[in-house]
Amino acid sequence: MLGTGLLQGLAVTAKNFAGSFHDPKRLTTVEYPEKKSVIPEAFRNFPFLVSENAEDPMGTLRCVACQICEKECPPQCIYIEKSKDKKPDASGKMQIYPAVFRIDSSVCMNCQICVEVCPFDAIKMDHVYEIATSERFETLLLDRHDLAKPNSYFHQIRPLEAAEVDGRLTAERKAAEEKAKAAALAKAALAAKPAAPAPAAPPKPPEQA
């Protein structure tokens, strides 16, 4: 009969009207500024540079300005200039560091490819999302001071991934130290003899995370 479909529809909307008052499955709104939805660990929005130490972020950046991310970034929003000098990194080894590291946040599309290609775990994806500004140019071009965030922050937003990265890095460093020690021993042993070969190359981190 004409109208049954209409009445059925009315019944459904009435059910939803009533349901939205008591059924949390129906009223799914999260009222944003007061409440915020839980961000899953995998959430990615905008990259940041990991520094080992919160007190001296510029001195302890993991980034060695290898420019792989600059090359791989699909929209090419990363700009890096290598430093002329070298500074000791977290493990005390002398490394090149980024004299300039800029990301144009109006171009970045949060694709995470820079993170995936980084061999040093130096750049990671952030959880920020309230990044609106009222300016079009200055505040959208972020330099390394804006981008650097300590490892503790990384642990805070991505505990699982950070733990895994830290574990891997310490293992690598240990291996490197042992290798260096072994190399030093070998060097010492060789030093005894003349005509020593060149020292072993520094440990190369694995190509892929």
Added chain:
Amino acid sequence: MSPFDASPLSPSGGAHVRSVVDEFHGDLLEVSMGPHHPSTHGVFRMIVTLDGERIVKLKPVLGYLHRNHEKIGESTSYLGSMPYTDRLDYLNAMTNNWAYALAVERLGGLAVPERAEYLRVILAELSRLQNHVCLAGFLLQDTGASGTPLMYAFREREKILELFESLSGSRMMCNFQRFGGCRTDASSEWLGQVSSLVNGFGAFLDEFEELITGNEILMARTQGVGVMKGPAAVSAGITGPMLRACGVGYDIRKVDAYGIYPRFTFRVPIGSHGDTYDRYMIRILEMRESIGILQQALRDIPAGPIMDPKAKLRGFRPKPGESYGRIEGPKGEIGFYLISDGSANPYRYRVRPPSFVNLTLLEDLCLGHTIADSVVILGSIDIVLGEVDR
């Protein structure tokens, strides 16, 4: 004289009146719907010539969202194009990723581990669910249903998007598939969430159908509107639910049997009238089939690696050659055609977008119908301008 005659509408009003008269020339009224119109699904534009309310001519105008996607693909590395594919049909990043990955895998001769194949199927079917439920919502919005079905659709879609987010990091721009597998593995907890969503989805569909499918107004608005015949659709290259609504049982999941689809039992619903109502119902029925596929996939998914160990993330240089990877996307056949010259970038990169091809028959569908129908017909084609304009 009266104050009326001072108005610019009177013939003596001024020079600009001439153009006004020309616009209203004849009995026909030419209306430019879009690119800013509530119902053109983005920046699509239809130049509609009306006789009363009846459409006598319709000229689609495209390109407002053209972003040079294919040319950019030729100057970007193979990996670098992956996030761009998200932005083609931005509702279905997962299937776009898969189609592109499939093309590159064929080019580079990469195998995909078992678990990754299952993950791909799960994500593609979830994507199909959220696309179809969105489409139903948009279509009903276009018929004037005050947003209620759309809101219900978005409520469910949000659950799926949250799953996408917790797996890939982003709700819509997933960038998840990689050549030779997937980017991250799904935890068993995530799979559990998927399965609880899938188990509840049938009930949601039931409620949705109760709300609107039997509604006489909807039937009056959609039945017999925008009828497309099977042969015409085939010769126009139309694919996906649009084609199946005309009674052609063509589904690439069955025809190509890509991935691991032959392992699942599912049916391909086909319509008999080819009208807007059929196009709507086919999508509802496909969602029910997708639920079945998802349940089977979640039951059978094995443990194991998710990446082909041969696959290299950086410096991927396939041997010279060409390949075409296509899958059954929610909107139809989404395909990527690649030619490699052995360098790090594809020599030729071409997308076969289902929305664009499905749009070709728009004028034929709309002729003789009213302006209100044209909106509904356009809604039932299911276009995303990111894909149409590329």
Added chain:
Amino acid sequence: MIHHPLELCLVFSSLLFCIGLAGALSRSNSILVLLGIELMLNAANLNFVAFWRYGPSPAPATGIVFVAFSVAVAAAEAAVGLALVISIYRRQRSIRLQEAVRLKG
């Protein structure tokens, strides 16, 4: 000069009638001609009411009943007239009366 409301009403209705007449005679647009005729009908109705209200021997409601009838007839006339206009327009693509001279479609 005019002492009686009835007289005033009659002048009013005569003027209205003549405006309608002048319009119907002078315009060539058939819709306007129809509207002129409607005005003339209205003027006649005015007389009915005027005589009913101010007339010498008021009948209970006869004047009003006649106006009601007249309004109904006017509505019918408008419906048929405009249907004719549309019909003429369909054949001749014009509603100017001078052009509607063919007696056979």
Added chain:
Amino acid sequence: MNAAQDTGETLLERAPQALRDLLTSHLPEPWRWFANSLIAIVAILAVFGLLFAALTLAERKILGRVQNRPGPNRTGPFGLLQPIADGIKMLSKEDIVPRDADHLLHFLAPVTLLASSILAFAVIPYGRHLIPVELDAAVLYFFCVGATTELAVFMAGWSSHNKYSLLAAMRALAQLISYELPLLLSWLPVVMISGTLSTTGIVAAQSAWRWGWMPTWHVFTPWGLAGFVIFMVAALAESNRSPFDLPEAESELIAGHLTEYSGCKYVFFFMAEYFGMTALSGMAVTLFLGGWHAPLPSLEFIPSYVWFGAKLITLLMGFIWIRATFPRLRIDQLTRFAWKFLVPLALVNLGTTAFWSLSFGWTGPLLAARCTVAVILVVVPFVLLGRRLSSGLTPRTYSYAP
């Protein structure tokens, strides 16, 4: 009028009159009439202005809840100040008139619309003695005022010089021509039975109690129910509400005749839509739902205007509920629905009413026969016409590819 009037007049019942008399009783006669009228006008504008504000909020809240979202909740507690915020926003907007628009008509359209929709409030009895203007032909007045609303919509659509507006103007005309007739035909039975065109008379005709508890509202008779449904459907169309909101069909015509309106003029249209909806609901309450009478004799102690308000708000909620559920009809379907379904149904309903009126004295088994025949006369045409109207429209079954 009736017996209840003498017994049921509590202090609360007489409060509005008492208040008014307190203010005006010391004035000399012509001034007193003038003051009384002024008070009535101000009261109506205030009450329905507030109702309009509350209704916009309620509509958004209810639509929100139906769509599983909370609705406006930012301005004030529970979003209660939202109408004020909306008002400030709308009134502070620039009033833009397109260069090629017909400026005078563009300005006149919202004014005409608002004026005519306010005029309609004059003849509705809101309570036992609460009626602004006692007219002999009140119902006729109400609908003749209502007939001007679509004229204003046409003026708005035509004068805007916008193609969407022009299409909306055409639609508005087609809609008015189609729905005026069923609207008029739907209340004729009430006049036939009550024997009066005066709204107080119609309310008085529904004041009795059958078997001591059942109200003799017209809606509780077969013809009354049919008339009520037809009236409400036509009222939906007359007030341009979903599913008949074709002139302003958002998904097709942007905003139809409102496309080129902004600021204060837009508010006028908006107000007029809600006023029209409220007035038509009020008329439906008067014609079919017993006016200000209580639904049970034992509830008569509650003031009559409260009952009227309760019924009015129920109907208005119904409008919103329907808007939240239904898609929109197409213009040809809209007119077909009117001419091929509502008008024949209303005509048959006239016959049913004539039968009901003729069989007034029947008792005993004849009473049962009277009810049965009347029900059949209502249901059978509904089913038959409905079947014809929806022929070819069926849920379908689908096959699967081999």
Added chain:
Amino acid sequence: MTTALLILIALVTLCSAATAMLLRNLIHSVLLLIGSWIGVSVFYLFAGAEFVAFAQVLVYVGAVSMVVLFAVLLTRRSRADMAVSPDTQSRAVSAVLAAGAVLAVLLYAVLLTPLPSGISQGPSANVRQIGTELMGTHAAALLVIGMILTVATLGGVVIASTDGASKKEGPK
């Protein structure tokens, strides 16, 4: 007081009617005519004929004007058509002369007719009386009017619809 009111009503009605007949924009003409119809119905109200006043608005403003506007829009070839081409001078002059002659005769008759000096109280016709009279004295006329309306409606529908199909594909 009453005379002044009457003159005011008459002036508004006549002015809008005259302007409507003079204007070249059809839509404006129609809208002004609606104004003059409303003026006539205000006169009815003034004369105490409530029922016909409302009937006048309902029929003229609610129905006739709608049909007229619809016809105007349907027979519009272009926006320019709204402005009707000016009619010939001689035609206008002769029309005015003819109407003037009629007016002169009418006014002559009106002003010469002796009218009773005292204003009669005037009958009050409530709706019930009108109904009784319609159904009683004038029942036959009512039936005839009903027939005319039905036939006219059917005729209008037939005229407007039949030749549409054959001529639809006519010159564009």
